[in-house]
Amino acid sequence: MAKAQFTQNDVRKHLDNELKKIDRAIILRMRSLGERCVNHAREHGSYIDRTGNLRSSVGYVLLRHGKILDEIFESTGKGEEGVKEGKAFARMLADQYPTGYVLIVVAGMNYAAAVQSLGTNVLSNTEIFAKENFPRLISELKKSINDIKKPTFN
Helix, strand or coil, X not given: CCCCCCCHHHHHHHHHHHHHHHHHHHHHHHXXXXXXXXXXXXXXXXXXXXXXXXXXXXXXXXXXXXXXXXXXXXXXXXXXXXXXXXXXHHHHHHCCCCCCEXXXXXXXXXXXXXXXXXXCCCCHHHHHHHHHHHHHHHHHHHHHHHHCCCCCCC
């Protein structure tokens, strides 16, 4: 009977490295989806943004086990209040998700829902966009995970 050429510590290190690769793949793809959703919402918002606040309040936060890994809120040239409100709203929502990976896309101005209810698009088309693109994200993740090489211990 041959003796194993690796230790439990080698196995643990290998598994930790593989989990880090999976974690990076999840984050990369969720970040990409978040950025695409923000761009979609800003480009397809059918409202007149007189102050710039509503469009500037559109952004996302990406969470891993309740910790914010990434957040994107940028002024569209005017509307600094929108950036502030968007971040505050997204962070408030983030507190509700202490586990798992979570992507939250918001239009953070307090009147965003009222504008949406008038029949103009603020985020509703972006929600559809995200739902249509999510299966591709999952497919890419599965491929990334399957591409991780089998363990080799030296």
